[in-house]
Amino acid sequence: MNLLSAVKVSVRSLRANKMRSGLTMLGMIIGVSAVIAMVAVGAGANERIAAQIASVGSNLIMVIPGSTTSGGLRGGSGGSQTLTIDDARAIGKELSAVRATAPNVRSSAPIVYGNQNWSTLVQGTSPGYLEVRDWQVISGRNFTDAEVDAASKVALIGKTVSENLFGGEDPIGKIVRIKRIPFTIVGLLDGKGQSPQGQDQDDVVIAPVTTVQRKVSGTSHAGTVGVILVQATGPDTIEEAQKQITVLLRQRHRISNGQEDDFSVRNLSEMLAVAESATKIMSLLLGAIASVSLLVGGIGIMNIMLVSVTERTREIGIRMAVGARQRDILAQFLIEAVILAVAGGTIGILVGAGGSMAISRFAGWSTLISPIAVSVAFGFSGAVGVFFGFYPARKASRMDPIEALRYE
Amino acid sequence: MAIPVIEIASLCKTYRIGELTVEALRSVDLTIESADFLAIMGASGSGKSTLMNVLGCLDRPTSGTYHLDGNDVGKLDRDSLARIRGKKIGFVFQGFNLLSRMTALENVELPMLYDEVPSGIRRERSIEALRTVGLEDRGHHLPNQLSGGQQQRVAIARAIVNNPSILLADEPTGNLDTTTSEEVMGVVQRLNDERGITVVLVTHENDIAEFAKRIVTVRDGKILSDRMVEKRRFAANCAGAGE
Ligand SMILES: Nc1ncnc2c1ncn2[C@@H]1O[C@H](COP(=O)(O)OP(=O)(O)O)[C@@H](O)[C@H]1O
Ligand SMILES: [Mg+2]
Numbered sequence: 100m101n102l103l104s105a106v107k108v109s110v111r112s113l114r115a116n117k118m119r120s121g122l123t124m125l126g127m128i129i130g131v132s133a134v135i136a137m138v139a140v141g142a143g144a145n146e147r148i149a150a151q152i153a154s155v156g157s158n159l160i161m162v163i164p165g166s167t168t169s170g171g172l173r174g175g176s177g178g179s180q181t182l183t184i185d186d187a188r189a190i191g192k193e194l195s196a197v198r199a200t201a202p203n204v205r206s207s208a209p210i211v212y213g214n215q216n217w218s219t220l221v222q223g224t225s226p227g228y229l230e231v232r233d234w235q236v237i238s239g240r241n242f243t244d245a246e247v248d249a250a251s252k253v254a255l256i257g258k259t260v261s262e263n264l265f266g267g268e269d270p271i272g273k274i275v276r277i278k279r280i281p282f283t284i285v286g287l288l289d290g291k292g293q294s295p296q297g298q299d300q301d302d303v304v305i306a307p308v309t310t311v312q313r314k315v316s317g318t319s320h321a322g323t324v325g326v327i328l329v330q331a332t333g334p335d336t337i338e339e340a341q342k343q344i345t346v347l348l349r350q351r352h353r354i355s356n357g358q359e360d361d362f363s364v365r366n367l368s369e370m371l372a373v374a375e376s377a378t379k380i381m382s383l384l385l386g387a388i389a390s391v392s393l394l395v396g397g398i399g400i401m402n403i404m405l406v407s408v409t410e411r412t413r414e415i416g417i418r419m420a421v422g423a424r425q426r427d428i429l430a431q432f433l434i435e436a437v438i439l440a441v442a443g444g445t446i447g448i449l450v451g452a453g454g455s456m457a458i459s460r461f462a463g464w465s466t467l468i469s470p471i472a473v474s475v476a477f478g479f480s481g482a483v484g485v486f487f488g489f490y491p492a493r494k495a496s497r498m499d500p501i502e503a504l505r506y507e
Numbered sequence: 508m509a510i511p512v513i514e515i516a517s518l519c520k521t522y523r524i525g526e527l528t529v530e531a532l533r534s535v536d537l538t539i540e541s542a543d544f545l546a547i548m549g550a551s552g553s554g555k556s557t558l559m560n561v562l563g564c565l566d567r568p569t570s571g572t573y574h575l576d577g578n579d580v581g582k583l584d585r586d587s588l589a590r591i592r593g594k595k596i597g598f599v600f601q602g603f604n605l606l607s608r609m610t611a612l613e614n615v616e617l618p619m620l621y622d623e624v625p626s627g628i629r630r631e632r633s634i635e636a637l638r639t640v641g642l643e644d645r646g647h648h649l650p651n652q653l654s655g656g657q658q659q660r661v662a663i664a665r666a667i668v669n670n671p672s673i674l675l676a677d678e679p680t681g682n683l684d685t686t687t688s689e690e691v692m693g694v695v696q697r698l699n700d701e702r703g704i705t706v707v708l709v710t711h712e713n714d715i716a717e718f719a720k721r722i723v724t725v726r727d728g729k730i731l732s733d734r735m736v737e738k739r740r741f742a743a744n745c746a747g748a749g750e
Binding site: 100101104108111112115413414416417418419420421422423424425426427500501504 | 565585586589598608609618621622623669
């Protein structure tokens with residue numbers, strides 16, 4: 100029997116038992132739609148985290164004061180104050196694997212414009228900061244090295260600050276007061292959204308590091324910075340840059356051999372890898388749970404196919420009597436199982452896709468339906484059909500024609 | 508003389524149920540020439556169906572030889588036997604054995620499905636076969652929409668649609684009343700007459716056996732007698748007429 104006739108025969112007998120076929124498919128539908136939705140949620144989370152980490156800046160290295168034991172990632176504001184603006188300058192000037200560098204001093208302070216008041220993060224850094232962070236000034240200009248040297252009272256503001264202080268007004272050229280000291284706004288920063296830690300990165304004022312150290316933070320030792328951000332020249336030079344920074348800083352800090360570093364050097368791809376592996380494990384776990392329901396769906400198919408084979412024993416006998424070979428009977432029941440599984444899988448893919456769209460709309464999670472997940476789900480349902488359909492089909496094909504014909 | 512259609516020699520069939528062995532056929536010799544019309548008679552349990560199953564390649568003999576159209580089919584594997592059933596043999600059963608969800612036409616098409624006949628030709632030949640049994644206007648009926656006699660005629664159409672050389676009928680009239688039985692026998696007789704199909708028929712009714720040319724009586728798995736029918740009956744009606 101050719102394939103087309105075999106498919107027709109199978110479709111007919113499935114349609115003859117619509118209720119049963121539908122219920123059997125339900126198992127597959129639930130399994131596959133769960134897989135699709137779970138994977139979509141996992142992939143969406145993954146993508147969001149990757150995007151957030153990318154928003155911090157590319158090829159980024161962080162130099163943090165104080166030694167850290169391996170594995171731990173400490174925040175930038177460690178107790179020790181071992182890094183200086185000059186360290187940052189030296190890294191930027193002397194190292195071949197480094198493109199840009201930016202010292203970083205943070206302080207939170209109220210900022211006042213007219214009768215508007217807003218508390219925000221004031222960040223002191225160098226002009227290279229924007230380059231390191233892949234950040235653009237959308238209106239106005241960046242401050243200059245000369246303004247850093249002169250500790251000028253100029254500032255860039257983030258979108259959130261601008262909206263809260265100026266509303267619709269153009270902030271460029273306006274004077275704001277930070278801790279009562281007047282600063283001139285020279286530039287407005289592009290929106291960057293949330294950080295991987297969930298902070299609003301646009302709620303920030305950026306000013307020359309010297310100015311912030313002297314006028315805003317006050318408490319720090321003169322010339323020390325919290326963190327030095329470094330941008331490597333490319334993705335492949337990150338490691339090299341980390342080595343160069345370590346050597347240079349050990350030299351500058353006069354650390355003798357055998358003594359521990361008084362700083363630590365981290366790169367962002369490590370952070371990315373940690374975050375990615377976490378979401379990967381989550382996706383895997385969700386996928387595994389969903390696969391179990393797919394397995395249950397497959398067992399449902401096997402169960403119903405076994406019932407069907409028994410019920411149709413006489414039909415099998417008749418078909419054998421008129422010339423059906425073992426492989427014809429095998430094909431007929433196998434095709435039935437595969438059709439059940441694949442039809443269930445296809446509906447499941449649609450339901451899963453619809454479900455994940457609903458999740459992203461109503462729960463606000465980002466989801467991502469990947470073509471790979473869809474094709475894997477499709478192929479997997481086919482495989483489930485073959486796997487769970489084979490035993491019943493073989494049982495049918497091995498029946499003795501005489502006994503099958505006599506079956507009541 | 509031409510090669511006989513069926514030639515069996517010293518044929519035995521033994522069933523084994525645990526310790527027990529049942530000798531359903533004990534050394535049967537039987538030769539059936541082409542276009543013969545044979546009735547097999549015998550008490551219940553005498554081995555008639557067992558013989559039919561072996562003749563129909565549904566079953567293999569325990570020992571002895573079976574030549575079908577001159578070929579030894581006794582040792583063929585399952586799939587080769589299936590092929591032979593599809594091409595050379597047509598079955599008619601007491602219980603009709605039609606597929607209940609399929610129309611008459613589709614039932615008749617069934618053997619061609621396994622013989623890789625293209626679908627256009629399948630349809631044509633099924634209609635033709637239904638016409639032969641006088642049911643060309645019932646092609647789209649389901650079996651339960653047909654009378655017993657009509658169902659058996661659909662089964663006959665199915666049996667002959669692949670132009671087999673042998674028609675095997677195991678008590679085809681067992682479930683039918685006298686008039687309908689005669690009608691069905693008329694169709695069988697005509698196929699034997701006009702097409703030269705060799706017919707082997709199992710029955711325990713004398714008046715049905717008399718439609719045949721030759722009667723073989725079986726008892727306890729052995730052939731008791733083998734004689735020509737002297738006063739052969741002929742069905743008065745033409746197939747399908749008067750329904
Ligand atoms: N599959 C089987 N297993 C065991 N014994 C069988 C089987 N088929 C038939 N028999 C036995 O073989 C003998 C002949 O059976 P059968 O050919 O069906 O007789 P008939 O058709 O003449 O009534 C009976 O005794 C029956 O019980
Ligand atoms: Mg019998």
